[in-house]
Amino acid sequence: MMRVWVGLALNLVPLLFAPGVRADVFDQLQWLSMKDSHFIVYFQEERDTPIARKILREAEKYYQRIGTTIGFTRYGDFWTWDNRARIFLFASKETFLTETGQPEWSTGYVNKDAVAIIGRMIVTYRQEENFFDGLLPHEIGHLILHEFIKDARIPSWFDEGIAQLYEAGKPEQAFRAMKPLVSRGQFIHFRDLMRWDVQQQQDPFNVTLFYAQSVTIVDFLIKRYGSDAFGRLCRNMRDGKSLEEALDKVYPNTVPTLSDLEQKWVSFMTGR
Ligand SMILES: [Zn+2]
Numbered sequence: 001m002m003r004v005w006v007g008l009a010l011n012l013v014p015l016l017f018a019p020g021v022r023a024d025v026f027d028q029l030q031w032l033s034m035k036d037s038h039f040i041v042y043f044q045e046e047r048d049t050p051i052a053r054k055i056l057r058e059a060e061k062y063y064q065r066i067g068t069t070i071g072f073t074r075y076g077d078f079w080t081w082d083n084r085a086r087i088f089l090f091a092s093k094e095t096f097l098t099e100t101g102q103p104e105w106s107t108g109y110v111n112k113d114a115v116a117i118i119g120r121m122i123v124t125y126r127q128e129e130n131f132f133d134g135l136l137p138h139e140i141g142h143l144i145l146h147e148f149i150k151d152a153r154i155p156s157w158f159d160e161g162i163a164q165l166y167e168a169g170k171p172e173q174a175f176r177a178m179k180p181l182v183s184r185g186q187f188i189h190f191r192d193l194m195r196w197d198v199q200q201q202q203d204p205f206n207v208t209l210f211y212a213q214s215v216t217i218v219d220f221l222i223k224r225y226g227s228d229a230f231g232r233l234c235r236n237m238r239d240g241k242s243l244e245e246a247l248d249k250v251y252p253n254t255v256p257t258l259s260d261l262e263q264k265w266v267s268f269m270t271g272r
Helices: 002-016 046-069 093-100 131-148 156-164 170-183 204-225 227-238 243-250 258-270
Strands: 022-026 029-035 039-043 085-090 121-125
Touching (some): 029 046, 131 227, 170 204, 204 258
Parallel strands (some): 039 085
């Protein structure tokens, strides 16, 4: 039945859909889809074609930007033609919740993040606010990092720090919020930070603190010691080193240990 529908729809593509749009089936759902070098965007309604096109364009832009800054795309294109990441845009929050209530969709749903990531997929729904400047770069940051380093070796703060780097205005905002707190000694000690699971946190202040602190540490590392070194840090983790072993390897004279990193970060934040 599905096969008949697809065949029929494909024949009608030139008549029915905007350029680049095709009918598609994924996980037994009917979609419209559009693709570029690294991403396929699936969407449900023709009226969302302009949004889907913009998602695709922005996703490719963030892929280049995030990949270049953290040094992933410098050594060849690791997402091959056949291996595009999938972005699903449900037509409404209701459909999203109904469809993603299925176990195969709900696995990997991230508490704080308003979308789900499963494998090389981002799942979200049509929404007006904060998508292009916030959610999309955030989730693509996670996606690229997890694609490159296998999940087990990524401390949660490092993951969330990178994810927030390209959210519009996010690092600046986090620095403004954190500086007075760090001056008063109000921050998560890096030892503790390494074990932090934000999903276990109930206190909203702690959650905000965790996110803000995370992005300032990552941003500090990149700006102070350069994105080349940061790329080497990530590659060392990809090759099996823990974050601490990788720090020692990449920053032997500056921040070889977590406590060195904490000291340098604190003095940067407080100007002392
Ligand atoms: Zn996140």
